[in-house]
Amino acid sequence: MIDWKNWRHITKLDPDKILRPGDIEDIATSGTDALMLSGTLNITEENLTLLREQVKEYGVPMVVEPADPSAVLYEGIQGLFVPSVLNTPDITWVVGKHQYWVKKKHNIDWDIVVPEAYIVLNPDSSVAKVTKALCNIPVEEVVAYATVADRYFKFPVVYIEYSGTYGNPDIVKAVSEVMENSVLYYGGGINCGEKAAEMGQFADTIVVGNAVYDEGAKALIETVKAVK
Numbered sequence: 001m002i003d004w005k006n007w008r009h010i011t012k013l014d015p016d017k018i019l020r021p022g023d024i025e026d027i028a029t030s031g032t033d034a035l036m037l038s039g040t041l042n043i044t045e046e047n048l049t050l051l052r053e054q055v056k057e058y059g060v061p062m063v064v065e066p067a068d069p070s071a072v073l074y075e076g077i078q079g080l081f082v083p084s085v086l087n088t089p090d091i092t093w094v095v096g097k098h099q100y101w102v103k104k105k106h107n108i109d110w111d112i113v114v115p116e117a118y119i120v121l122n123p124d125s126s127v128a129k130v131t132k133a134l135c136n137i138p139v140e141e142v143v144a145y146a147t148v149a150d151r152y153f154k155f156p157v158v159y160i161e162y163s164g165t166y167g168n169p170d171i172v173k174a175v176s177e178v179m180e181n182s183v184l185y186y187g188g189g190i191n192c193g194e195k196a197a198e199m200g201q202f203a204d205t206i207v208v209g210n211a212v213y214d215e216g217a218k219a220l221i222e223t224v225k226a227v228k
């Protein structure tokens with residue numbers, strides 16, 4: 001297994017978006033610890049495979065984070081990061097999709113599976129809409145979810161997710177103070193060194209997604225430098 005617990009910086013690449021060859025090289029050589037292939041909308045085995053083929057030659061650890069059991073990749077990747085969303089009333093996104101997945105797929109390589117406890121906090125994100133996450137919750141409730149994930153369910157990863165917008169550092173700080181064993185991920189709206197450094201004080205690992213597409217590789221490199 002890859003040493004994912006020591007990653008400081010993950011670049012999240014969306015199989016539904018286009019990257020030019022030059023961009024791919026710049027991303028892969030940016031110093032990011034891993035490439036995570038993931039998105040909520042329009043993810044298929046086909047576009048996941050195409051993206052994997054584009055990035056694999058650089059030798060950066062590559063992991064897949066599936067949004068649905070119908071689009072999972074098993075070959076040529078080093079990890080399968082599987083989300084459960086904690087702050088949704090719809091159990092489908094906590095354990096339902098997972099049960100369906102295991103029922104259909106009998107030979108899962110559990111050694112590469114890393115369960116993630118998502119706390120989704122941007123109501124405008126695709127992931128919030130799809131999972132009907134209850135995003136407008138006070139910090140005490142976020143901390144309580146994170147504590148349940150860390151101590152009770154013993155999720156390897158707790159993921160504070162603001163996909164598409166920059167989140168509240170006070171919330172990430174408060175969560176970081178209660179984490180004992182889980183690795184704390186922060187993702188959402190990081191598009192420069194300052195924001196990377198700010199969230200990187202509290203999160204073990206920061207995740208940068210949209211900035212790669214909206215700002216380009218130069219901004220990505222700044223975010224890497226800020227946390228390493």
Ligand SMILES: CC(C)=CCC/C(C)=C/CC/C(C)=C/CC/C(C)=C/COP(=O)(O)OP(=O)(O)O
Nearest residue numbers: 039040041067068069093097098125126127163
């Ligand atoms: C059990 C299996 C194999 C799959 C189910 C996994 C579950 C429950 C996923 C629920 C949450 C989810 C849809 C996660 C996908 C990862 C993620 C948060 C991607 C970022 O999404 P956005 O940035 O909101 O979406 P777009 O980039 O597509 O707009």
Ligand SMILES: O=P(O)(O)OC[C@@H](O)CO
Nearest residue numbers: 163164187188189209210
């Ligand atoms: O795309 P951004 O806003 O950087 O968010 C990163 C990641 O947490 C999305 O799942």
Ligand SMILES: [Mg+2]
Nearest residue numbers: 014039163209
């Ligand atoms: Mg996205």
